[in-house]
Amino acid sequence: MSLFNNWTQELEPLLIKYKGKKHPLDYKNLYQLVVMVVLSAQDSDANINKIAPALFEVYPNMQSLAVSNVDALLPHISKVRNFGTKASWLIEIAQTIKEDKNIPKTMTELIALKGIGRKSANVIMRESGAQAEGIIADLHVIWVAPRIGLISESKDGNKVEKQLMQVLSKEIWGEIGMAISFLGREICRPTNPKCDICPINHICEYYKSITG
Known part of the structure; x- marks a missing residue:
C-alpha cells in the first residue's frame, strides 16, 4: 500500500x-443505458453497442419492453452472452418500472431490480448525474x-x-x-x-x- x-x-x-467523460456504452437516454448495462454483464461494451440500434428500433422505451415477453425479445439479443437470463431480467425490470420516467436513481432501488448489482447501479447513477452512493x-x-x-x-x-x-x-x-x-x-x-x-x-x- x-x-x-x-x-x-x-x-x-x-x-x-x-x-x-461519457461511459463507453453508446446510449442515447437513461432507458437505453439501463438496458445496455444489464446486457453488458460478462460481455463487452463494443458487442452491446453493435446490437443496440436494432434492439432499440423495436423497443424504443420501457413501455414497449414491458408489454413484450421473453420469446419476442430473445432474437434481438441472441448475440449477447447469457441472453436467455438477461431477456427475463429485462422483461421483469420493464414490468416493474413500466415507464422511462420511473427509472430509479438510488442504490437501494436500483439493486432491487433483476440483473442490476452495485457496479451497474453505480454506472447508472454516475451517468444520470445522481448523488454517488x-x-x-x-x-x-x-x-x-x-x-x-x-x-x-x-x-x-x-x-x-x-x-x-x-x-x-x-x-x-x-x-x-x-x-x-x-x-x-x-x-x-x-x-x-x-x-x-x-x-x-x-x-x-x-x-x-x-x-x-
Whole structure:
C-alpha cells in the first residue's frame, strides 16, 4: 500500500483527465443505458453497442419492453452472452418500472431490480448525474486500483468498491471509479501498460517497482 494518505489530492490529475467523460456504452437516454448495462454483464461494451440500434428500433422505451415477453425479445439479443437470463431480467425490470420516467436513481432501488448489482447501479447513477452512493468497480478498476497501490488485491468487485470507499473522500466517489476504469482501458493495460504517459505514474507502486 502507498504511503500517500491524501488520495483525493493525489488522484486529481486522473479526475481532470477523465471527469465527465461519457461511459463507453453508446446510449442515447437513461432507458437505453439501463438496458445496455444489464446486457453488458460478462460481455463487452463494443458487442452491446453493435446490437443496440436494432434492439432499440423495436423497443424504443420501457413501455414497449414491458408489454413484450421473453420469446419476442430473445432474437434481438441472441448475440449477447447469457441472453436467455438477461431477456427475463429485462422483461421483469420493464414490468416493474413500466415507464422511462420511473427509472430509479438510488442504490437501494436500483439493486432491487433483476440483473442490476452495485457496479451497474453505480454506472447508472454516475451517468444520470445522481448523488454517488458508491464507486464504480468494474474489471478495469479491479486490476488497476491494486496496481497503483490504492487497495489490496481482490477479484471481488464489491470488496474492491468497499476498500475504495474507505480510502477515498466521498466528494470524488461519483467520478473516480470511471476515471480509473478509463485509465485501465486506455493506459494501464494488464500487459504492456503505457506507464510513461500515465498522469499518476509518480504515485504508482507498480511504476516505482519497474523504474527502481
